[in-house]
Amino acid sequence: MNIGVIGTGQIGEVIIRKLRGAGYSVKMANSRGPESLKYLAATTGTMPASVEQVVQDVDMLFIVVPQKAIPELPKGLLSKAKRDTIVIDVGNYYPFRDGRIDEIENGLTESVWVERQIGRPVVKVLNTIPSKALMAAGCPAGSRDRVALPISGDNTKAKEIVAQLIDRIGFDSVDAGTIAESWRQQPGSPVYCTNPTKEELQKWLKNVDRSSLVTNREKGTKALFAVEHRDHRTGALIKRADYQTTVNAHRSVHHEIMNSK
Numbered sequence: 001m002n003i004g005v006i007g008t009g010q011i012g013e014v015i016i017r018k019l020r021g022a023g024y025s026v027k028m029a030n031s032r033g034p035e036s037l038k039y040l041a042a043t044t045g046t047m048p049a050s051v052e053q054v055v056q057d058v059d060m061l062f063i064v065v066p067q068k069a070i071p072e073l074p075k076g077l078l079s080k081a082k083r084d085t086i087v088i089d090v091g092n093y094y095p096f097r098d099g100r101i102d103e104i105e106n107g108l109t110e111s112v113w114v115e116r117q118i119g120r121p122v123v124k125v126l127n128t129i130p131s132k133a134l135m136a137a138g139c140p141a142g143s144r145d146r147v148a149l150p151i152s153g154d155n156t157k158a159k160e161i162v163a164q165l166i167d168r169i170g171f172d173s174v175d176a177g178t179i180a181e182s183w184r185q186q187p188g189s190p191v192y193c194t195n196p197t198k199e200e201l202q203k204w205l206k207n208v209d210r211s212s213l214v215t216n217r218e219k220g221t222k223a224l225f226a227v228e229h230r231d232h233r234t235g236a237l238i239k240r241a242d243y244q245t246t247v248n249a250h251r252s253v254h255h256e257i258m259n260s261k
């Protein structure tokens, strides 16, 4: 399978490393152009490309840019992709980072907003796992406490193909429903950055309270910032917490659901 990745930042780079580790052929693009990707290309065997090139002739395309960058992608970009390319949305909306997006603030599901921006259906996956956990927590199928990821989208066949890929990179998955229902895996959900097992994921997906997502997203961010090393004046990140600490911070927001039978 040939794969394209737009965005080579914190999570994009890890996705590339995991895909290459599983033997997929990958090309990648960022905002600064192929020249800036020489080191990552040399260390991973990934082909650097422009954003226009990276969407072409791929079976799957991961979009891994901050939400605010989605409208900045070239107009009509996805018309250069094959009709059956599976487009993956890995993104999350954080107003402190992305600025205010009115449609999402007014209740539109984040990935539906992405679909409207790019003019193509998406499958939502990998948005719920912190980059360090994605790098370190994968393990073979059948392993005890294997982490599971939700997959949302309207195309069942596409979701099955994505589930096979997720298994190959070391994770279980659960079909979380349609893209309109993918708010269940947005920030503030008990399945977000909490590294659930498959059993936990199935149970917690049923218990997501949409009206609490924003409050819980803010609580999760606060809990995370409390355990990360930040400049106390500017708030700039100095050192990320290890992934188990990150996961525990997010879990602390949802202890009621997590402790219910």
Ligand SMILES: NC(=O)c1ccc[n+]([C@@H]2O[C@H](COP(=O)([O-])OP(=O)(O)OC[C@H]3O[C@@H](n4cnc5c(N)ncnc54)[C@H](OP(=O)(O)O)[C@@H]3O)[C@@H](O)[C@H]2O)c1
Binding pocket: 006, 007, 008, 009, 010, 011, 012, 029, 030, 031, 032, 033, 051, 064, 065, 066, 067, 069, 072, 073, 090, 091, 092, 093, 126, 127, 128, 129, 130, 131, 132
């Ligand atoms: N970090 C995580 O642990 C994590 C986990 C799950 C999901 N996510 C979500 O994934 C998305 C990306 O997060 P991140 O932490 O990886 O962000 P990041 O470290 O800031 O990286 C963003 C990447 O997007 C690229 N980019 C930005 N605008 C672009 C444009 N117009 N065209 C092409 N490339 C562009 C950047 O290019 P340059 O390199 O040239 O600047 C960079 O490679 C966010 O929505 C985030 O919420 C993050």
